[in-house]
Amino acid sequence: MLRAAACLVACLALPAAAETSAVPARVVSINLCTDQLAMMLAGPDQLISVSELASDPLASSMPEEAAGYVQNRGGAEQVFLLKPDLVLAGTYTARASVDLLRRLGVRVEQVEPVTSLAGVSIQIRQVAAAMGREAEGEALVAEFEAALAALASDLPPGEPPDQALVPAALYYPNGYTTGKGTLSDDVLAHTGFSNIGASAGVTGGGILPMELLVMAEPALVVTSKPYPGASRSEEILSHPALTQLKGRVGVVAFSDADWICGTPHILRAVAAMRAARLSAGGVATAQPEGAGE
Amino acid sequence: MKYLLPLLAVLVALLFCASLLIGPAAMGLGESLRALFTGEGGPVVLVMQEIRLPRALLGLLVGAALGLSGAAMQGYLRNPLAEPGLIGVSASAALGAVLTLQTGLAAAFSLALPLAALAGAGLASLLILALAGPRGGALALILAGIAISALAGAATSLVLNLSPNPFAAAEIVYWMMGSLADRSFTHVWLAAPFILAGMAALMTLGRGLDAMTLGEDAAESLGIRPARLRFVLICGTAAAVGASVAVAGAIGFVGLVVPHVLRPLVGARPSRLLPASALGGAAVLLAADIATRLIAPDRDLKLGVLTALVGAPFFLHLIWKMRRVEA
């Protein structure tokens, strides 16, 4: 009890010190996306803990790296006891925890969800600045932008110009899709696909009735890998209508962990979609050169 | 009413067609029907044959199962409040279904899903009959129902919360409220044999339930064997309701409202109420499912929400009436 009280006093004293020092010594991330950016940007021993999700291979692009850090569940109590100088959080995650941490005097940097490929660079710079790792941030941005530019070239032009865009659908459990104003939509746009969800009028996330999906005759269905354990939400992905559709279009891509966050790992998603576009475009001569990283 | 059954049958047929023709994808009537029957017409065929047809068939089967089992249970317990949803039979079936899904048993052996739901529904029926059997009053029935529903609901919630699948945890609403959205022929083949067998068993009970109007002793003296009646009732209800819940979740109030509305039209005779309630239940569920698609096509509105909005006031009305009689 006494020790806890002492810790409380010590911890409450911390923020004053943290504000004066530009480089936070103890960084805790409680959001899957900031987890990954922080792991890429952090100096030795600067990052103390990442969220539990960072070790989930279905959600995170860096599960092995995450294993080297303390895992947190994002609760204010647990995070506070890690004595962070800086907490990285998303704007929509764990609101109550963030509010409580701020009231306890902890510096919290919140990042918006990335909604476009251009937004990735902005986010890298924001997290780098908060962590006092600006130079590392600029290097990562430069690397990312070069790779993205390389992937955008050499896509086959559609034979009639209006067919340059091949219809693709993002289709997830519960018939969820992502439409306009999302990172996934921008990935499709960048690789020569049109997004059926966006055409159906969905902005952000929303439901795409399976009937509309079938009627739109997508050339490509991007879907997710099922989690262990059953759920009715995911049963939709094995619906016979969808299975037949997939059989007919012949091309299916899985959106995995790389699609979730606006980090440089999104390049792997762009590369996969580019490869799919090249085969869906039916241009036999076009080689997916540079499709890798 | 002499023409009640034909009228109900026509209503069900119309609603079944409406269910086939109404959906988010706007397709011409002729085009839809051609696709449905000839299998020609590209994606329209897929929509008609693989999405709308199984949904309409399940609406028909599940509605009929719920209406019929409600009428049969009310006849046996001689209590208009008996309803698979209210007395915990549906909730227990959902628990059985969720258990097989989450343990992976359903993936290994597909019949495990309806069988487990059937077992859940059967156990709950047994428990209800033991706790609030023919001599128990409305109070015993409702109290036992609340207890069983709460227990099964909590256990279902627990199983879903412990699931490694993040989607599963959010699905308690589906299991408690029911939905036919995006069901496929896989589900029809899984549930239909059990539902049809259960309904066939329940339909044989007419004579026995009529005799039960006079009480158990008088019924037995009329040549009815109550033990056999009870056995068929439990098996039939378990098969029909269990299989329905396994593929569509627990949809409440259909088995309460439908027999209640139709009872005066059949002269209150339980035997005549059975087929009428099966048809009425199918009509109500098809209508409710069409309504979910018309009211909020992009929200996956739960069927049980609609049936409860209509059914709960009925339920309160019934309690009010019984309260006055018993007071």
Next chain:
Amino acid sequence: MSLLSLENITVRRGTLSVVDGVSLTVSAGEFVGLIGPNGAGKTSLMRAALGLLPHEGRSNLAQMSAARRARAVAFLPQGREIAWPVSVADLVALGRAPWGNADPADPAVRRALARLDLEGFASRAATSLSGGEQARALIARALAQETPLLIADEPGAGLDPEAQIRMMTIFAGLAQDGRAVLASVHDLGLAARHCTRLILLERGRLVADGPPREVLSEARLAGVFHIRAHLFENEDGLIFQPLGVIR
């Protein structure tokens, strides 16, 4: 011909014997009144005889198959339950179920309705009738079964004097027609006047069986019922008039 024959029937509830070694027979042409104070075991004896209650001993009815028994005996239970608002005709027609079809147009249904003066009520919902009318409808249901034997548990309870006398007359008429009736009766005056034979139960045992005149002796009325009564015969038959309680 004996339509009911019980040998040494015993019904136990826990360690207590509510019916204790009762043997009796009822033959065609008899209207037997089963009498005894509350708790004497009248209901249990009748339910055991019908095979509705686990018992020791032998009952010819309990040994029959359910379907055969339903054609051999009609039973009118004490609780007058009518669960649903079915029409009186439909209710009475339930008595035809053992014979295949519960059709309200069956002549047996018409006869039963007429016998209890219920023709005017045929299409009314049974639950909307008064208590006495419901009791009559249920008696008509049992009569429609047209079995050789009728067992009735307190069929007269709650009926007005006219309905009670009509009912006893109907039962006596059935006996005269060559059928048989076994009914538990609390009104000893009615029992004395209409029954051809009385069976007296006391604490599960059969203590007397014979013509009313013999069974209703002064000693038994005092010993079993704890009452004094005036019993005499005039041109109307046997008259029983209770006078007071013996302390």
